[in-house]
């Protein structure tokens with residue numbers, strides 16, 4: 341129905357790279373070992389244990405801090421080109437600042453990176469994936485403009501230690517999740533609940549922090565090591581629930597708030613936040629009795645700093661939402677009210693184990709073409725895409741979701757999308773933030789009850805391995821059994 345059902349086999353380009361992803365809080369465990377200090381997620385889930393769907397927090401998680409050799413074995417089994425993982429700020433800088441650099445923390449990542457390189461697996465390092473040192477949260481965290489410099493100092497330490505070994509860098513994962521869910525909302529750390537205010541303060545600071553880190557690498561290391569530095573943005577697709585002009589316009593504004601707010605400053609011709617978003621927040625602020633906008637302004641210098649500050653666009657894509665307008669204006673500010681829409685799913689889109697995630701594979705095709713049109717054919721890497729199930733080894737729904745996604749992605753590549761790589765979320769089951777381990781995203785299942793946190797390949801692991809080997813999607817292919825081994 342969406343054009344990729346013409347039966348033609350499309351191959352991944354020869355230089356297309358395959359990887360898998362995790363993040364530090366979600367897999368490492370060892371939350372207070374060897375000098376690591378408390379992160380905002382440690383604090384948040386220790387303080388609110390009832391908020392975790394199954395009560396399991398990241399204190400131990402997959403215990404990758406001790407099991408990292410097994411993790412590399414799995415990467416070899418899959419045959420991936422690279423591994424995307426994140427570094428924990430409070431593990432290497434327990435006070436948040438560079439006065440106290442934890443040698444043991446650096447050693448852990450150094451050993452791990454060497455283990456990857458030994459087997460020719462390229463590290464793709466996310467410098468920040470949600471786990472701010474609690475000590476910096478006590479100073480206001482990302483709502484404080486000083487956080488831009490705190491992050492820059494942290495990024496310098498990380499680059500200095502690993503720039504010679506790491507070809508791919510992601511400064512920050514999903515500013516919208518950090519800010520809209522963590523500072524606007526209350527369900528994610530640090531849970532500030534200042535929607536329409538704190539979220540916007542955070543967004544400006546996170547974007548500037550990214551740009552500072554990018555510029556530092558550009559100046560100090562680009563010539564020497566020629567690595568690529570990007571940022572990962574959550575980019576779900578959105579379509580109008582019913583095709584009429586009003587919903588179409590609402591959908592465009594929704595895209596500007598969820599995609600453009602983060603992409604425009606870096607990739608648009610003139611930089612800055614989208615004018616549609618600036619206009620809407622100013623309008624709503626005025627309606628609420630505030631002469632000035634709740635959305636902070638980017639100065640000409642800041643606009644310049646941000647513009648072009650990425651070698652690739654990291655696309656985290658999971659699903660598609662349907663949008664319709666609601667035109668109530670509330671007296672109390674919120675980003676939801678600024679956007680002014682309701683979102684839903686098409687009832688026939690298959691459900692995953694996560695309420696926010698339905699299968700609508702055509703979304704990646706439309707998203708890629710939209711990004712090409714709006715932002716002049718940016719270089720992209722899909723830095724996350726995945727599917728959640730219950731604890732089950734025969735994960736047919738994940739296999740289906742992956743195959744459909746690849747078919748739509750390959751069609752987008754054929755139609756001009758410059759996608760250089762794909763990263764499955766996730767290598768293995770892990771702690772899904774507030775969802776605990778009730779939602780499983782892994783190609784490998786993790787037995788959290790066992791002392792060893794035993795990892796077992798799922799059907800999807802074998803299918804992914806096969807796709808990496810053959811470089812196209814074989815519709816009916818099934819393995820004879822669920823064994824996987826290193827070849």
Ligand code: PNW
Nearest residue numbers: 363513514517574576658696765772781
């Ligand atoms: C990502 N949505 O977050 C995160 O980067 C990962 O750490 C996380 O484990 C993974 O998705 C699976 O949850 C998202 O609502 C959270 O569309 C929510 C959405 C997308 C991504």
